[in-house]
Amino acid sequence: MSSVSKNIQFDTLGLAPELLSRLAELNYSEPTQIQQRSIPHILQGQDLLAGAKTGSGKTAAFAIPLLQRHLLTAETSERGNYVNSLILVPTRELAQQITDSLISYSVLFARKPKIVTVLGGVSINAQMLKLRGGADFIVATPGRLLDLIASNAVKLSKVKHLVLDEADRMLGLGFADELNQIIKLLPKKRQTLLFSATFPDEIISFADALLNAPVKVQLEQTVETINQRVITVNKPNKTALLAHLIKENNWQQVLVFASAKRTCDHLASKLAKRGITAEVFHSDKAQNARTKLLSAFKTGDIKVLIATDIAARGIDIQKLPVVINFELPRSPADYTHRIGRCGRAGENGEAISLISHDEFHHFNVIDKKNKLELVKEQIIGFEADDEAPLDCPSRDAKPMAKPEGTGKKKRKNKPAVNVDIWGSKTK
Numbered sequence: 001m002s003s004v005s006k007n008i009q010f011d012t013l014g015l016a017p018e019l020l021s022r023l024a025e026l027n028y029s030e031p032t033q034i035q036q037r038s039i040p041h042i043l044q045g046q047d048l049l050a051g052a053k054t055g056s057g058k059t060a061a062f063a064i065p066l067l068q069r070h071l072l073t074a075e076t077s078e079r080g081n082y083v084n085s086l087i088l089v090p091t092r093e094l095a096q097q098i099t100d101s102l103i104s105y106s107v108l109f110a111r112k113p114k115i116v117t118v119l120g121g122v123s124i125n126a127q128m129l130k131l132r133g134g135a136d137f138i139v140a141t142p143g144r145l146l147d148l149i150a151s152n153a154v155k156l157s158k159v160k161h162l163v164l165d166e167a168d169r170m171l172g173l174g175f176a177d178e179l180n181q182i183i184k185l186l187p188k189k190r191q192t193l194l195f196s197a198t199f200p201d202e203i204i205s206f207a208d209a210l211l212n213a214p215v216k217v218q219l220e221q222t223v224e225t226i227n228q229r230v231i232t233v234n235k236p237n238k239t240a241l242l243a244h245l246i247k248e249n250n251w252q253q254v255l256v257f258a259s260a261k262r263t264c265d266h267l268a269s270k271l272a273k274r275g276i277t278a279e280v281f282h283s284d285k286a287q288n289a290r291t292k293l294l295s296a297f298k299t300g301d302i303k304v305l306i307a308t309d310i311a312a313r314g315i316d317i318q319k320l321p322v323v324i325n326f327e328l329p330r331s332p333a334d335y336t337h338r339i340g341r342c343g344r345a346g347e348n349g350e351a352i353s354l355i356s357h358d359e360f361h362h363f364n365v366i367d368k369k370n371k372l373e374l375v376k377e378q379i380i381g382f383e384a385d386d387e388a389p390l391d392c393p394s395r396d397a398k399p400m401a402k403p404e405g406t407g408k409k410k411r412k413n414k415p416a417v418n419v420d421i422w423g424s425k426t427k
């Protein structure tokens, strides 16, 4: 992976042979920055507030030291339905992915940790059965965890380690109440690790209340390996442009984001008429269908996946080359999460937003807030009209760049200016 310093290696972090051998098997030659800067503190039992770019190796940053504690200190769930480490995440897919990582990292342990995934959309009974006798690790989405607590299937009063991943999302609408209910059930004395890609004000005050003298680790928020582009197009031509780009560039895998479930369905059928097979991924799909779709996409059996923002966070698709915003996300933070699905683990990626006049204003907000300064491009044959309709806010949009010809030409992004979570600017 890129951006790791030369002197800190996994074996200088004091990791157990079972973990070191496994990391070597996985070809993790060096710890990533977030791993270098988090693992020693987590091993010492300190609280942590970490801001790390998506795809930076966050999961291993907390999974490896927690597994090491399990291994060396014989920390284990006591009798009864207690849990030792609780990892809370906003989406089912992320819960499954973190479970898979924990299992993978611990395959060489003589005493395997008991890891239970708790998520909605599947039968609760199987989860109840698995929780009998407690668990070393629970990886959970909040709603189903509360259901299981209400049925006495699990007790949180002996949790020793709490991880909140994608904490900014967890504190947003829909989760904050559930999260607060869960936190009230936890013991005061515990280790808390909070990971978030973005740090809005509510995270800072939540973190102050939740963490005890935390170590603060902040890495850059922009993924430099992603070539970001914005292409203007008249709204009625968007689907045709998307089909053109997919064919012209011969992308083997592309994740397309749309804002509504209906748009995803429509777009898939419109692409089908243009000879492109695409699958859709959104919350109307049953959980087992979602799981199957995602693994088929990860193995390359599905080339075009059209998704709502439920696929925007945490999902790790190795070597995903392209993300397309067919429609813009609601917030600048969501933009960062979406594009972070590509360009992971040091790989190159391309993130392209297709915007029509009615989205210019919103794009400018995203552009400004994320300090992107992207130059608008056009693709020959799909040029947007020069003038926006009279009632359109895009009249004050930035001037457009000259048409880019085939649209294949890449531009270097400006170097990222990073604002750390405590307000100061870094390069």
Ligand code: AMP
Pocket: 001, 027, 028, 029, 030, 031, 032, 035, 054, 055, 056, 057, 058, 059, 060, 314, 315, 316, 318, 344, 345
């Ligand atoms: P994450 O940010 O946790 O989703 O991780 C992104 C990707 O990086 C995953 O595919 C991990 O398997 C991979 N990864 C994590 N740590 C390392 C490392 N030290 N060396 C190489 N790959 C890594």
